[in-house]
Amino acid sequence: MPVWTSKQRGFVVLMVISVAVYLYINRQNEHQQLLSTAGSAKVLFFESHRNRKIHSCCDNILTNLTKGKWVLTSPKKEAFHDEILLSYWRQRGIQKKQWREDHQCGYYRYQPKMENSKWPSVGSWCNPHGDKPCCTNKWSGLCRPADATFCSCKECIDSRDYHHAETCSWRTADERCSWTNYTASSACDVIEDSPYNDIYFVGDSFMRNMFLTMIMLLSDDPVRGAWNRSMTAKTRNLCISGQMYFWKECRSILKSINQVYNKHALCGGRAPKFNVTMKPFYNLKFKSDFLHLVESLLGKRGSLIIIGVGFHIQCSADVAINNFLKPAESLIREYYQHKFPVERWPHIYFVAPMPIGLLKAPVYFSLQNEQKIDEYTTKMQTYCKQHRIPLFDFRSLGKFIHSFDGTHYGLGVNLIKVQVLLNYIHSLKR
CATH class of the missing domain: 3.40.50.1110 (SGNH hydrolase)
Structure with missing residues (x-):
């Protein structure tokens, strides 16, 4: 076994400490990013809005x-929430990625099963940021370019329509139906x-x-x-x-x-x-x-x-x-x-x-x-x-x-x- 000099031992110790500090800071950054995103949810959903009298046509609150519909208000945070989901999917053995390389899509166009996964097979969908974001058939289709033929048919799925609720605001169909965010x-x-x-x-x-x-x-x-x-x-x-x-x-x-x-x-x-x-x-x-x-x-x-x-x-x-x-x-x-x-x-x-x-x-x-x-x-x-x-x-x-x-x-x-x-x-x- 070689004998290390004090200088070499000091260098190794320094490297170990550096790696430990890096891993700690990286973990803290990830945690802080999660907290800041949760904080954005707090601003978006926990903020108390001004009370306004509900219009007479909105008496049936239920x-x-x-x-209504969700309206995207924080598009820059979509990628972060995508990563959270993808990380969860990989840990649970659901899937490694969201779409297939051969552009097949739909509930019955399965993603490759992950090794040792007990999760049942799930479908694959189209890349919303790519040049073929629309699935021609939600059961078994192909990803195609964005046009009315491929994106708006009854059985089509336009992946660009899907968002994370944490990056959106809920808007009632009748805008006169105001409500309080408590x-x-x-x-x-x-x-x-x-x-x-x-x-x-x-x-x-x-x-x-x-x-x-x-x-x-x-x-x-x-x-x-x-x-x-x-x-x-x-x-x-x-x-x-x-x-x-x-x-x-x-x-x-x-x-x-x-x-x-x-x-x-x-x-x-x-x-x-x-x-x-x-x-x-x-x-x-x-x-x-x-x-x-x-x-x-x-x-x-x-x-x-x-x-x-x-x-x-x-x-x-x-x-x-x-x-x-x-x-x-x-x-x-x-x-x-x-x-x-x-x-x-x-x-x-x-x-x-x-x-x-x-x-x-x-x-x-x-x-x-x-x-x-x-x-x-x-x-x-x-x-x-x-x-x-x-x-x-x-x-x-x-x-x-x-x-x-x-x-x-x-x-x-x-x-x-x-x-x-x-x-x-x-x-x-x-």
């Missing part, structure tokens, strides 16, 4: 605030001035993501706002900002507002006078758990259940109605059978599932596809209207917006969901 403090004011003091998000991953986003908003922190007090170093690194929705390790880190890591950040620095809880009752296995929850809230003024089920019951309206909504209504009706209250508790809201994204794996199409989702939502709308159950239909929020896994949407979409919910609650009188 319809008018959820009909901050932590004003959101707490809305809830505390409403009929509700005990709110339950119940159901599938769409509801879990909505719950986590509500907590982020109430904490005024889109980066760490949904952290709990007992998180590990691993979950702290994974569950940051929009990445909170990506990983299974982040799914159950928070079950109630009472577990929030930084309680002092809630409501602008004051203790909330209400509870917010998540219950993952997403399929028929949890039918009895759901009904027990309803029973526990019977007669309790201020209780609200916001339930969303769909994908885990194969988008069957009959299953949702006959196993969740109808039995819950029966329990409430029986409880008040010989009482004459002004209101019956708990109140129940229903949330319809989101549309599929371009990354949806075709293996799921038999149970989760555009037609089934639309039919399911239509049937649920009919039932809920007949039974005076408010229904939140957020399908428009998923149009031309990237889904990070073909099913779920990130921070930007979920923030608008929460803002619509708050605007609706604000419209109610005590």
